[in-house]
Amino acid sequence: MAIPQQVACSAKSHPGPSDESSDIRIHFGISDEEKAAVRNRGKQVLQALKKLGLNVMKIPVVSVLVSGGGLRAAIACQGVLSELSRVGILDMVTYVAGVSGSTWCMASLFTQLDGWTDLEKAEKELKRRLQEDSWDLSVALDGLCDAAERDDYSLTDFWSYSVVYYLTKELLDTCPSHMRHQSVMGSVPYPIFATIDKDLKSGEREKTLSEHGPGLQMLDDHLPASWFEFTPDWAGYSTLGFSTPGAYVSTTHCGSKFKGGKLIQEKPERDFSYLRALCGSALADMKTILKTIKDFFWKFIHDSSTQLKMLLTDPEGVTLKNTMDQLFNLVYVFLTNGDCLPIMKNLHRIMAATGSKHFSEATALINKITELRGQPSQDQQRQFIQELLEKSLNEDLLEQSSAPSFLKFLWKTINCLFSWTWGTTNNFLYEYGDTEYKLLTKKKNMYLMDAGMAINSAYPLILPPVRNTEIILSFDFSEGDPSETIKATEKYCKACDIPFPPVDGAKLDQEAKAPSDLYIFEGENAPVVMHFPLFNKVNCGSKEVIKQRHNTYATFRLTKYSDAEVCQLLEDSKANVRNNKDYIFMKIGDLAQAP
Structure with missing residues (x-):
């Protein structure tokens, strides 16, 4: 499917490694910078496919989705990426899109010089850090006192220096735009970090939380504009098909003050520590x-x-x-x-x-x-x-x-x-006239939060026709029903008229407590979806062991994982790749050789 021509609303160039535009972009599809990164990545993918001896007719777009789940998801994400790399599948992947706890792993890899190219080394560093490093209260307090000087301080800042730092034993001062030098060369999959705009929820969209008190405010899964993405180049509300364009600003300037489409006050770019808290604020409970x-x-x-x-x-x-x-x-x-x-x-x-x-x-x-x-x-x-x-x-x-x-x-x-204020961010669309998102132009701030409140995996950000993904490798680290993301995505796609393969909900419900390690969903003109529940009857063996694993690795467990527990979680996540690599290779090969 061809990507429509971009509709730009400014004469300035897009931001590049040495050209950081302060413009707003309203366009369909993906940015020029991302297109370039994807083309360069395609060269790497082509070489990987040829190593298999395939008669390559085209380069399929393969996206890896890694779900939320706190520290459990961060560790499992590391295991999945390590094993995908070891067996040679990661070299065939164009996108990696993360939600919540998985973004903790993704961000950490980008702060290590060879994080993505030497995932075995990154895994060892993760294990060492979780066992040897500690949460330093005075360091956290220094960071919070600095953050409190900002006019956009929120509970997300508190979460960053308390829970996320406490669990990961890591503070990251590198900024998301610093990913550009790796992604533009195509040497790593193009990363997408998913969040949600809290105000764009079902029903009472323009009411603030303070009017009716805090509580469980589930977002409308069908509302496309609620999904807000961060990439190395741009941050903003993702394109929905060919009917609704996306609205973006340079990742460097996300958080700066805009009015009427003009940059009026530049603010320092938020670092990965803050982005990890933004993505992983876990507000469901x-x-x-x-x-x-x-x-x-x-x-x-x-x-x-x-x-x-x-x-x-x-x-x-x-x-x-x-x-x-x-x-x-x-x-x-x-x-x-x-x-x-x-x-x-x-x-x-x-x-x-x-x-x-x-x-x-x-x-x-x-x-x-x-x-x-x-x-x-x-x-x-x-x-x-x-x-x-x-x-x-x-x-x-x-x-x-x-x-x-x-x-x-x-x-x-x-x-x-x-x-109950989370994710306060200056709204780059404030009083901006040239956009269909009229609701967004009325507010000075947006309030971003954990995308797991809508769908615990970033399907809306990689589905066609946004990024033309043909194979989705969905690794689900959710604590509850491991098929919930699939069922929620099918519902979302039906409402938004997006191609998605049919899902047998009754079968998934029947197997919820003891799922298989792989489900494959296919349909006409839809991407192939390969769904991998973290704990399943193959790597755990029984319902009792699956239940025990969920209890051991609870999302809100704030006590230290032992080395044995970390190793077990890594092994479980790796097994889902190792045991199904032949199916993955087969599906990728079929698409690569299709005319």
Whole structure:
């Protein structure tokens, strides 16, 4: 299928290694830079196919999809890529697209000089890091204090330096645009990192989360504009077929401020540590997320790190720390439907004891709340707490503090928790006129998050006609039903009129607890989909072992994996490739030799 001609909305050139455009692009299909990278990659693929002795008639586009699943997915992704490389299949792959935890592995490989070319070495480094390195609270706190100076700080920053750093034992200061030098030569598969725009959800699209409180906000799987991708060259809302063009900005300038299509304030490009948190914020389990944030917040506020020692030398600093602690507890209790009144009374006592004029408005408001007769409604409580947060800390207090950056970090985290704000990113389409995405042009910020909230694999970003993929190798590391991504994608494609092979949902449901290690889906004018559940009856042997594996490698497990557990997970993921390599070679060969 031919790619339609690009419709560009600017006279400036696309960004290249030494030419970083600040323009917005509205176009169908893929960018010129990606086309060049794919052509160069095709030369590598052709050589790999010829080594098999095939009479190559064309170079099939093979895409590898790696799903979400926290650290389990990151380790399994490494195992899959290592084995694909060892058996010679990775050399035939054009795209690798990742969601959530798998992006932790993908990003790590791009920060290593030979990460993609020596995957065995990268695997050894992963095992060493998980066993020998540790999460350094003072390093994390330094990063959070720096991040809090940004006007787009959100819970994603907190997640980056807490959960993702804690699990991976790795901080990555390299930026996504730095991938260009590898991808443009075609020496590695072209990478795609998937996220979702939170506001583009089903139903109440223009309502903010603060209007109705946080909760499980599942995104509309059928809404094409909700998928937001990062590549080495461009970041933006992906093309949907030939009817809806994509909207993109240079990856270098994603996060900078635009208005009316013009760059008005350039911001530093976010690094891979932040992108990994953006892709892997795992927002499906509200209760678990809140508890995880609470535990890490407690570590930050009660640990005797350098910043805290500085803060505790000042009596007023002690009060401010205690105030922040109580405000966090107040927000947490409210979000978990607990009794806020005792915390408010304790907060009043702490503030009043200082005699500080800075707390006079806050203490007066607490008096007003506690003197109310009857129980305030949920909406009234939310309004009171929002007002209390605004009155409890001001610029004068920050300037007088001996650790203003630390207090700013605490303050911003509490506010973001209360409003449940994730993935705040300056909207490059703000007040931009030449686009079909009229909803997007109205907001100054977009709020990006884990794409697993829609489909736990990046099918919408590689399906034809976007990138003309002919074979999809889908490695599913999900914790629940391993066929859910397939069924959700089929539903998505039917709604969007995208070719996708038929799926026998009844059979998949019947085998959900003990799936096979490979399912092949084929259909007319549709890509061949080869789907590999991580834990299955071939590499595990029984339902009991499959269940045990899921329990051992739970998504929100925050305790260290032993070396044996890491090795077992790597072996399980490798077995799915090793045991089915002949089927993969056969399907690729059939397409390569087809006229």
